[in-house]
């Protein structure tokens with residue numbers, strides 16, 4: 227069993243000044259490759275901070291954070307950017323779609339930006355498959371601004387999934403969806419997981435969603451701040 231995420235003695239604060247309170251203080255967290263986990267935490271408990279560390283956006287100075295076999299502290303910011311671009315799909319709370327591009331153009335964007343993400347796959351064909359699976363075929367040529375919120379979030383999921391990244395990080399992806407769209411979104415995301423078995427770190431403050439996951443990690447339990 228390989229690990230996708232391996233955190234040891236992580237301590238993080240936003241300021242280097244002494245006596246600044248820690249935002250994260252995590253002794254140990256291991257997530258195996260292909261696991262789907264629900265990372266629960268109420269607002270202000272450091273969820274976004276932890277995700278930004280895992281995605282290589284925030285730098286860790288104390289402790290060891292390994293993501294997909296890379297010690298993030300030991301590699302350069304450029305190497306972290308490559309790791310994210312090539313191997314990590316990120317689904318945001320606010321979808322961050324490009325308004326002047328149509329659905330398909332939005333979905334293929336990560337493969338155009340990162341050539342290695344696209345290596346060995348026909349990503350335009352994969353985009354068509356994702357559009358179909360996610361029930362968006364009728365809208366493929368539409369601008370994303372013409373879509374409902376639920377449809378926009380499915381486009382954002384497809385953009386994260388394109389190119390088969392090994393790790394998908396979902397940061398409160400259902401927080402602006404109603405119950406029906408949330409259920410639909412969860413079922414679609416998890417059916418994609420069944421097909422590809424990427425590591426899925428799904429973050430939310432909404433405890434109802436833990437029913438979809440075999441493992442829940444509670445940030446208030448593991449974060450000793």
Ligand code: ADP
Nearest residue numbers: 240241249267268269270271272273274275276
């Ligand atoms: P969550 O995602 O669980 O709501 P965050 O990771 O956003 O939690 O925030 C955790 C703590 O870190 C909060 O006290 C927040 O005010 C603080 N924080 C978040 N971002 C910054 C930042 N860029 N600079 C300073 N403090 C921050």
